[in-house]
Amino acid sequence: MHPQLTQLFDEAESRYLKPDEIGSIHQYITSLPERLDAYRSLRDQELALMQRVADQLQRDFASTETTALERSLKHALLLLRASAMAMLLDDETYLQKRLLQWLTPTLQVYQTQAIDTALYRSLNQQLQQTLTPPQMQRLKPMLVLAQTTLLHTGTPATNGSR
Amino acid sequence: MISVADLFTNDRIPSSYFAPDAYLRGDLEMGLLENRQGDRLIALPTPLLQAIYSGLDKETGQASRLVLMNCGRWVGQKFLPSLLRRTD
Numbered sequence: 001m002h003p004q005l006t007q008l009f010d011e012a013e014s015r016y017l018k019p020d021e022i023g024s025i026h027q028y029i030t031s032l033p034e035r036l037d038a039y040r041s042l043r044d045q046e047l048a049l050m051q052r053v054a055d056q057l058q059r060d061f062a063s064t065e066t067t068a069l070e071r072s073l074k075h076a077l078l079l080l081r082a083s084a085m086a087m088l089l090d091d092e093t094y095l096q097k098r099l100l101q102w103l104t105p106t107l108q109v110y111q112t113q114a115i116d117t118a119l120y121r122s123l124n125q126q127l128q129q130t131l132t133p134p135q136m137q138r139l140k141p142m143l144v145l146a147q148t149t150l151l152h153t154g155t156p157a158t159n160g161s162r
Numbered sequence: 163m164i165s166v167a168d169l170f171t172n173d174r175i176p177s178s179y180f181a182p183d184a185y186l187r188g189d190l191e192m193g194l195l196e197n198r199q200g201d202r203l204i205a206l207p208t209p210l211l212q213a214i215y216s217g218l219d220k221e222t223g224q225a226s227r228l229v230l231m232n233c234g235r236w237v238g239q240k241f242l243p244s245l246l247r248r249t250d
Contacts, residue, residue, distance in 0.1 A: 050166045058164055070164060077166075077175050097183035 002028065002090045028090055035088050038135035042084045049126045050077060056122045061115060072115045075103060076123060079150070083142040095142055100149050107150055120147045179248060199248065 005028065008021055017025070050073065057069055078099060086095040107116065124143070128136060169175065179185065179198075186203070188195040195203040218226040 047166060054164045054166050066164060070169060073164065073166065074169050074175050077169065078177055081175075094183065098181050099177070102178040102181055 003093050031090070034134060035090070035138055038131065038138040039084055039088045041131055041135050042080070042139070045130050046077075046080065049130050050080070050123075052126055053119065053122045057115070057119055060118055064115065068110075068112065068115065071110065072112050072119055075107070075116075075150075076119055078103070079143075079146050080123070083139060083146050086142045087139050092142070092145060095146055100146060104150055113151060116151060120151070 002024070005021075005025055008017060008025075011017075053076070054069075054073055057073070061069060082095055082099040085098075086092060107113075124147075127139065127143070131139065177184075185198050186195065187198060187200075188203075195205060197203055215226075215230075218229060222229055
C-alpha cells in the first residue's frame, strides 16, 4: 500500500482518520481488482514476452557476447517483476529500495546503456501489444520510473548514496 | 540462442541480498534493528562518526590515518567470512 497510507495506521491511537484519508484508502481498495488483473496478466505472459524481447535483442546485437545480453535480460526481468509488485502495492519506494538503489550503480559499472536502451524499447513494445490498455496504464508509471532512473544514472534515485 | 527460461534458477533471478527494504528489519518503536538473518544492527548517527574522526585527529595527529586503516582492515577481516556465508 502507498507508504503514506501505512503511516496513517500508526496514528490509530491518536485519532480517527479524516474523510480524505479514508477516501485515499477507499481509492486504493477499489483500484485493487484492476491492479490484480494487470499483475496476473504480466505473470502469465512474462516468459513468452521476454523470449520475444531476447530474440529481438540477439538480432540487434548479433556481434555482442551472450553473457552481456543475458545479464541485461536478467536485470530487465528483475525490473519487470519489481515494477509489477510496485504497481500492485502502489508504492514507488518499493521500487527504489528493492531494485533501483542497488541496480543503478551496478549498471554504471557494466556500462550497458546501449543494450538496455534497445532492450527497454523492445520490452515496452511487447508490453503494449500483450497487455490491455487499462493494464498498460497501471504498469506504465512504475516502468517509466525504473527505466529512466536506470538509463540516466546519477538522478535522485541514487540518493547520493556513496 | 538465448533461452529466457534458462536464465532463472527455480523461477528466481537473484537480486541484491542487501537491498535496504529486504535487508534491514526491525521495530523502530521498540528500538530494534536487525538484518534479515536476525543479527542485531546498530545505526550510528553522522555527528558521532564525525566526532570520532576529529577526536582521533586531535589525539593522534598524523597517526590517525594509520589507526583508521588498521581498524578498517580488522573490520573487513571480521566481516568477510560472514558475508561469504550469507551470500553463498
